[in-house]
Amino acid sequence: MRPDKRQAVLRGALRVFARDGYSRASVDAIAKESEVSTRTLYNHFADKADLFRQVIQASAGEAARDQIAIIERHFHKVTDLQEDLTAFGRAMSAQQGHAEHFALVRQINAELTHIPAEAIEAWQETGPRKVRRELASRLEALGFRDPRRAAVHLMVLTMTGDPSISGSRPDDEDIAAGVRVLLHGHDVEDNRRRKDARARR
Incomplete structure (x- = not known):
């Protein structure tokens, strides 16, 4: 199959899976699309x-790829943790594009037990885990003692809206508050002060 034709098939299949979910999507519908x-x-x-x-x-x-680009852009130079992490959270929450991908993710979450484990693993490793690893490496450099957990917390606190409203996103005040909770819960400023004190000895 030519590369362009393969991409057309993958895009068509994405539209069908995002619309119908894994269980209800048929090969005939994918072929037609x-x-x-x-x-x-x-x-x-x-x-x-x-x-x-x-x-x-x-x-x-x-x-x-696009989320990691946002990470690289916002963690290139961090001078004020509260302000810079809040700006990062706003950028991640406001990102545009990939609507069909995130519709597919919602379908996956709705029928998780019916989807082959290999597909779940491929998705997690290529997408969410890769992003979390990149974010964790940046947070570790900023003084977070448990950067893996901090990366998860940062994503949840700045990208999750009202849980009672499907698909909602947090507003700017919620994101800023989420960053304050993150910094307080992980004692980042105290960790950085202790690290600086050890470096001066």
Whole structure:
């Protein structure tokens, strides 16, 4: 399959999986959306599970690339933890694009037990874990003693809106408050002062 045709199939399959979920999506619907025959699909993908794994892996990789770009931009030079982490949280919360990917993620969460474990692992490793590892490495450099957990907390505190409203996002005040909770809970300023004191000895 030509690279351009393969990309068309992956995009078509993403639209169908994001709309219908894994269980309800059919290979026939995916073939129609991608403008190829079902025979062509089966010639290049072992089955629906294989296609889904490759779709979520490709989609998660693209979303992760853009999120890591935001991390790199905002952690390039941090001078004020509260202010700079708040700006980062706002940028992550306000990011545009990848609507179909995040619709697919919602579908995954809704039918987690029906999706092949290999697909879940591919998604997590290519997307969320990769982003968290990058964020954790930046937080470690800023003095967080448990950067892996801090990365999770930062994402939750600045990207999660009202849990009673599906798909809601936090406002600027919520994000700023989330950063204050993060810094207080992880004692970052105290950690940095102790580190500086040890360095002066």
